Amino acid sequence: MPHKVISLISVGRHPQSGRSRRADQDSRAVELGLKLAGTDLDVVHAGNAEEPVLRQYAGMGLQKVTVLEQTETADAIPALSSYLKAEKADIVLTGVRSESGESSGMTPYLLAEQLGWPIVARVADIVEIKDGEAQVLLALPRGQRRQVTVKLPFIASIDNAAQAARQSAFGPGLRAKMDTQTGSTEEDNVRVNWSEAPAKARPKRLKVVKAKTAADRFKAATAKPQGGLGKVMKNESAQEKAQAIFDLLIEEKVIR
Amino acid sequence: MSDIIRRDPRAEWIMRNRLHPLHEQYASQEEGGEVRGPSGLIRKFPHKVGFIGPNGIKRIDRLKGNATAPKGKRSAAAQEVQLPLHKVDSPDYYIMMVADMVGGRLTGHDKDILGLAHKLIVEQGGNGAVVAVCFGEVKEDNFDTAGVDRVLHIEGEAFEGYAPEARVQALTKVEAQYSVKHWLFPDSIHGGCDLASRLAARLGERPATQAWQVNAEQSVSRGASASLDITRQTPKILMLLEECADAIDETRHEATPMFLDDVSVAAATIKDKGLIAVDPNAIPMAEAEFILSAGNGIHNWDQFHEASKVLGATEGASRVAVDDGFMPRSRQVGATGTWVTARVYVAVGISGAIQHMQGIGQVDKVVAINTDAGCDMVKRAALSVIGDSEEILAELMKLVAEHKQTSLSDQAEENSNAA
Known part of the structure; x- marks a missing residue:
C-alpha cells in the first residue's frame, strides 16, 4: 500500500542576496518525499498562491502544488493541521527552520502536538517503511547518525545532511498546476506587538584578563603550556601504556 | 599564588649584622647549626668548609654566608582562592x-x-x-x-x-x-x-x-x-x-x-536503535570527534592507517607528515590546515610546534605518544606515553580488537537470550 507523503514548503531567502528562493531544507524535504512517494507526493504551501518561488519547487518534477491561500500575517498552523487530518497523511516532511519570517522552527512541533503524532527532528534519511513503521536516520552533530524507528503517521523535520535537492527545471515549473484552497483567516495577534529590524552584527566577546597583580597579568600575557597537569608514563611496558590509552578512550566513549 | 623567589631584606640585614640579637638564629638556619665539643668549645670541621665551583675547584666563602640571602623564602604559599x-x-x-x-x-x-x-x-x-x-x-x-x-x-x-x-x-x-x-x-x-x-x-x-x-x-x-x-x-x-x-x-x-517526585513516563513512540557506524574519514575534520594524528615520528604508515581504521578515528597529520607526502594536504591540522574541535585527539609522533598547538586549541583531551618526554605536546596532553609508537599502536590495536570481539559476543548472547 503506498503511503501518503506530504512535504510542506515555504519561501526561502538567499543568504547573500536576500532574494527569495526555494528554501534549502524544504527542497530537501521535497527531494526525500519524491524518493518515498514518487509523483504521488503532495506538496503543500500555506500562503500566497501567486508566489513565483513555488514554481521553483514545482520544477523539481511535481504535477501540482497545493496552496492554502492566506495572508502573510495569518497563522498557518490551523489550516495545515486541518488539511493534514483531511488528507490522512502518513508522513509529513518539513524543514527544520524556515528562512523567512520568525523562523522559530516550531511549525512541525505545533502540528505534531495538535495532531497527536510523534515528531522526529533533524532527519537525514528515511531508510525503509515496513509494517506501519519507518526506519529513520537522524543527523547528529559531528557527522554522526542515529537510527530510530517510529510508527506511522509521523512528522519529520529534514536536516541539511539529507540528500541535496535536484535541480529545478523552469518549463515544467511553469506548467505545474497550482491547486488553491482556502487557508485560515486567524491572525497572528502576538506578533503584531513585536518590532522587527535588520539584524545588527553581534559584538565579539572580548578576552578580559581578571588578574589582580602585575605578575599575574604578565603570566596571562606570556602563557606557555604548563607541564605537570597530565599523566606521563615513561617506564611502564608497552602493554601498560596501551592499556592506559585504551581506558581513556573507553572513558570518553569514543570507542564503543 | 606565584613561585617567584622574593628577597627578604630584613633577614639579609640581620645576617650581615653580627651584633644583631637575632643574628645567631638566622646564621644557624643558614649553616645547619653549630657543633659544640665536650668542653663547650665550638668545633669546626675544616674539610666541610666551602663548596666545589662550576669548574671543579673548591671555593671557600670567606664572607661566612653573610652575603647570601637566607634560604627560607618569604613568598606567599600557593593557596586556593576561595570564591564567595x-x-x-x-x-x-x-x-x-x-x-x-x-x-x-x-x-x-x-x-x-x-x-x-x-x-x-x-x-x-x-x-x-x-x-x-x-x-x-x-x-x-x-x-x-x-x-x-x-x-x-x-x-x-x-x-x-x-x-x-x-x-x-x-x-x-x-x-x-x-x-x-x-x-x-x-x-x-x-x-x-x-x-x-x-x-x-x-x-x-x-x-x-x-x-x-x-x-x-x-x-x-x-x-x-x-x-x-x-x-x-x-x-x-x-x-x-x-x-x-x-x-x-x-x-x-x-x-x-x-528531586522530581514522579519520574514515570509513558512508553516512547520513537524507539532508539543506537548510533550507526559512519566512515570516520568522511566526516569533515573540523567537526570530527576523535582524531588520530600522525607526525614525523611515524615510520610504519600502513600500521597507522590500520590503527585509525581499527579505532574508528578520523585521520589527521602534522605539517611535516603532509610535506613529506605521507598524508594529503586536506588532513593537515594546525594554523595552515584545519582547526579541529575534537573531544579526543591522539597525537602520534608529533612534538607540537606552536602552529600545530593552535590548531588543537579547542580539543578537550589530548593523548601524546612520543619518544621525547620534554616536547610541548607532552606538556599539553592529559595523558602522555613515552615510547616507540609502533609498539604502542600495535598493543592498542590488539586491545581494541579484543574489546570489539567481547562486546560483539555479549550482544549475540543478549540477542539469543531475548529470542
Whole structure:
C-alpha cells in the first residue's frame, strides 16, 4: 500500500542576496518525499498562491502544488493541521527552520502536538517503511547518525545532511498546476506587538584578563603550556601504556 | 599564588649584622647549626668548609654566608582562592536551565546561559534560584563554580540515549511541581533546540528562538535566517544562542540536589536503535570527534592507517607528515590546515610546534605518544606515553580488537537470550 507523503514548503531567502528562493531544507524535504512517494507526493504551501518561488519547487518534477491561500500575517498552523487530518497523511516532511519570517522552527512541533503524532527532528534519511513503521536516520552533530524507528503517521523535520535537492527545471515549473484552497483567516495577534529590524552584527566577546597583580597579568600575557597537569608514563611496558590509552578512550566513549 | 623567589631584606640585614640579637638564629638556619665539643668549645670541621665551583675547584666563602640571602623564602604559599558563596534559601521562584551536557559535562554554551539566568534574577529581583536540569550520565564536577544553585538530575533508563519524548514529559512534571519563571535552553544541535520546541508546544507557550540579547523585560532574537532582529517581551521559554551572556566566574554556588517526585513516563513512540557506524574519514575534520594524528615520528604508515581504521578515528597529520607526502594536504591540522574541535585527539609522533598547538586549541583531551618526554605536546596532553609508537599502536590495536570481539559476543548472547 503506498503511503501518503506530504512535504510542506515555504519561501526561502538567499543568504547573500536576500532574494527569495526555494528554501534549502524544504527542497530537501521535497527531494526525500519524491524518493518515498514518487509523483504521488503532495506538496503543500500555506500562503500566497501567486508566489513565483513555488514554481521553483514545482520544477523539481511535481504535477501540482497545493496552496492554502492566506495572508502573510495569518497563522498557518490551523489550516495545515486541518488539511493534514483531511488528507490522512502518513508522513509529513518539513524543514527544520524556515528562512523567512520568525523562523522559530516550531511549525512541525505545533502540528505534531495538535495532531497527536510523534515528531522526529533533524532527519537525514528515511531508510525503509515496513509494517506501519519507518526506519529513520537522524543527523547528529559531528557527522554522526542515529537510527530510530517510529510508527506511522509521523512528522519529520529534514536536516541539511539529507540528500541535496535536484535541480529545478523552469518549463515544467511553469506548467505545474497550482491547486488553491482556502487557508485560515486567524491572525497572528502576538506578533503584531513585536518590532522587527535588520539584524545588527553581534559584538565579539572580548578576552578580559581578571588578574589582580602585575605578575599575574604578565603570566596571562606570556602563557606557555604548563607541564605537570597530565599523566606521563615513561617506564611502564608497552602493554601498560596501551592499556592506559585504551581506558581513556573507553572513558570518553569514543570507542564503543 | 606565584613561585617567584622574593628577597627578604630584613633577614639579609640581620645576617650581615653580627651584633644583631637575632643574628645567631638566622646564621644557624643558614649553616645547619653549630657543633659544640665536650668542653663547650665550638668545633669546626675544616674539610666541610666551602663548596666545589662550576669548574671543579673548591671555593671557600670567606664572607661566612653573610652575603647570601637566607634560604627560607618569604613568598606567599600557593593557596586556593576561595570564591564567595552565593546562597539561596527557600527560593520564591526557579529559573530552569536545561543543559546540553555533551559528554556528561557542561558546555561553554550551557555556562553562558547559567550566567544569563543569574542576570535575569538580579534584574527581576526576588529570591530566585538557578536550576540546572540534566538527563542521563553526569560527569561534571564544577557545578558550583558554573553558577548552579540547584541541580535537578533526572535519572532513569527511560531518559538515556535518544529520548526526547520521555524528557519532555519529565519537564512538564517539573513545571507542575515547581514554580518556574523561565525555561532557558541552549539553541543548539545537541538536542537543546529540539527539547525546547517540544516543551513549548506541550505547554502552549510561544518561545523566543535564537535569542541573543535578553533582559527581564525585552529579548532580541534572530529571525528569517539570521537577517532580522525581533524585539519582543521576554517569554517564558527562551532558546539562547552562544555568547548570550558572560559565564559566572566570581562566585561559588551551592549546587544542592533537587528531586522530581514522579519520574514515570509513558512508553516512547520513537524507539532508539543506537548510533550507526559512519566512515570516520568522511566526516569533515573540523567537526570530527576523535582524531588520530600522525607526525614525523611515524615510520610504519600502513600500521597507522590500520590503527585509525581499527579505532574508528578520523585521520589527521602534522605539517611535516603532509610535506613529506605521507598524508594529503586536506588532513593537515594546525594554523595552515584545519582547526579541529575534537573531544579526543591522539597525537602520534608529533612534538607540537606552536602552529600545530593552535590548531588543537579547542580539543578537550589530548593523548601524546612520543619518544621525547620534554616536547610541548607532552606538556599539553592529559595523558602522555613515552615510547616507540609502533609498539604502542600495535598493543592498542590488539586491545581494541579484543574489546570489539567481547562486546560483539555479549550482544549475540543478549540477542539469543531475548529470542
